[in-house]
Amino acid sequence: QTKGNQEKDGTIENERDKLTRDTMGRNVTDWAVIEITCKQSMYELLWDELA
Numbered sequence: 001q002t003k004g005n006q007e008k009d010g011t012i013e014n015e016r017d018k019l020t021r022d023t024m025g026r027n028v029t030d031w032a033v034i035e036i037t038c039k040q041s042m043y044e045l046l047w048d049e050l051a
Helices: 010-022 028-050
Strands: none
16 A cells, blocks of 8 residues: 655645545545645635735
8 A cells, every 4th residue: 555656745645545535435536526626726825825
């Protein structure tokens, strides 16, 4: 049970592992939507900072 990206950014990967375990029974499409939504939220926060 090794994760390749874990060393790159421990915090984000650990949160993602937690979410992955919580949503293991869900459709892969649902997981993709969750990930896209999270990225959009982060970008919106960045844009607010730069505005």
